[in-house]
Amino acid sequence: MSGASDERVFEILARVSGRDRATIKPEQDLAADLDVGSAQALELLATLEEELSVEISEVEAARLRSVRDVLEFVRAARPA
């Protein structure tokens, strides 16, 4: 059901982290596994907001730690 939004999230993660899309897995940690530093984290949030038309609040942003967190957040945020 959420395949399309998942795919967009993987694409964005690949672009921001500079990695191959195929190597990105839901269980990976953004900072530890994908080396998303503080500037890249802000870039990721802005890119998600911009390209997927979602709004990510301060506290929600602070809770996004893994690829799965991002996938689930975007799925929940997308209008049904």
Add this chain to the structure above:
Amino acid sequence: MTDSTTTALPRTLGELVDALAAGSGALAVYDRRGKTKVERPYPEVARRARAWGAWLEAQGVRPGDLVYLCLPTSHELIEGFLGASLVGALPCCLALPRAIGGLDVFRRRVEQLARFGRGHLVTTPEVGAELGAPFLAPPDPLDLERLVDVPRLDPGAIAYVQLTSGSTSVPKAVAITHANLAANTAAIYTRGAGSPAETYVSWLPLYHDMGLVGILFTAMFHGCSLALMTPETFVGTPRRWFEAMTDVRKDHTIVTSAPNFGYQWAVDRIPAEKVAGLDLSRWRVACCGAEMVRPATLEEFAARFRPAGFDPGALIPCYGMAEATLAVTMSPAARGPVVVDGSVSCGPAVDGLEVTIRPVDGAPERARAGLADLPESGPGGGGSPGEVGERSRRTHHTEDSDETLPEGTEGEIVIRGSSVFPGYFLDPEATAAVLHDGLFRTGDLGYLRGGELHVTGRVKDLIILDGANVAPHELEWLAQAHVDLDGGRAAAFSVEHRRREVPVLVVEVKEVPPPEAVEALRAAVARDVAPLHDLVFVRRGTVPKTSSGKVQRGQVRARYLDGTLEGVLWRWAQATAEGGEA
């Protein structure tokens, strides 16, 4: 001077609110996407500040209380800040959880504030609820019928408190007086050759002194307009900063400030083909400070944005810190960066401040002994590998703290004057360690050349190789030049090996660079500085940094020595530490 219409500059935040009430400028704040802005004329900002004062008073805020404002860059943050000062409280901007490494760090930070006495936290309902501590949510709507009177404030009194993220986890609270603020904003404006027909366009956070003083108050104290966006907007979509400049009314020129990071980020993220359509021809002042200014960044930036009309003469390298309110030195307006021997001049001291270079005390015994063995200056200091003697300026190490060093000699940067802070808030011990008779020891290293300051590093980070000093960034910039860091950072430091200090470089990378690049880096370091003792590539994001993103070299060194560096991808320890490469 001549008559009452020649308005004097405000001397306090109270007088600032009066000046805004009669002023013609405006404060615009962009939404989080950086696309639409809400603009309020200054008289409205002044009125709302007074309404905030009344509201804060009604919430129990009393003179002398701290008012911590933890809000995104917004009208509320600025009006709340001014409102707090109108009721005699001390405003203090706090970074949002996202900016300081998450909710746990934020909770600890808020707990630490208890030591500053009675305080009130103003934050969003969302952040406040998460915190589990008492907080005030901004009034919505703000009652514009209940206004506090603008009080006559004492210029010598503390106006606000600025937290600085040092290398330790407990921030220091810098107290700044109204007189400090008035003096420094006037000095910044004067050196930048400012005029009221200007708009300051900025994404700098207001919890940082460069954003608060260099942008917000320098503009407001002089009746200039403001267009602000959040740091997230710029970092996420750097082009928004330039679009906002393009959007400034055509009869205004543009003033900005940013750390070196901002200019580099713009170059890295905005390709040449995306520069088209921007109009940067009215960009008159582009200050660059708050961290070491890298000459290559300024060159790349100027080249990239020249097609949009950017004038490289607008770049003003500067040097400052919260303890000086903000600016200590600034390169003159319209001159452009001046680079001497690979080091950017940060210009002469601004009005009201005096900069001297003093001997570094407490330097390691070995360093002093090493220096005594070597000629005072001149190339090829005895036994130094490569060109160290030629490249490095000798640092003077002595216990005589009254001595000032002559031009060209590196030492600790010491300042005094009208914008030097009166002390750390409620921390006489920390104050006494750095402030004596109005002289503030910055802990930074530098030298004067032609009366202009060149900053070379931190006293505590200094690498001393065979009695000659090397600033860590010299090695770190070589790493940046030879391997693809892609936003990663490097840390250089020295360790003791066979009774000598030897350099080590830890570099964050996405993947281990190809052997040719590694070899080129090693060769460059050996040629320009000294043979590396060790080179370690670690995964991006694993080098410890402060909340403002500065690499904590001491921490990296400690972990290297303990063998607890995280994310190690590749390590090369030189087989023959001495002489092998020379």
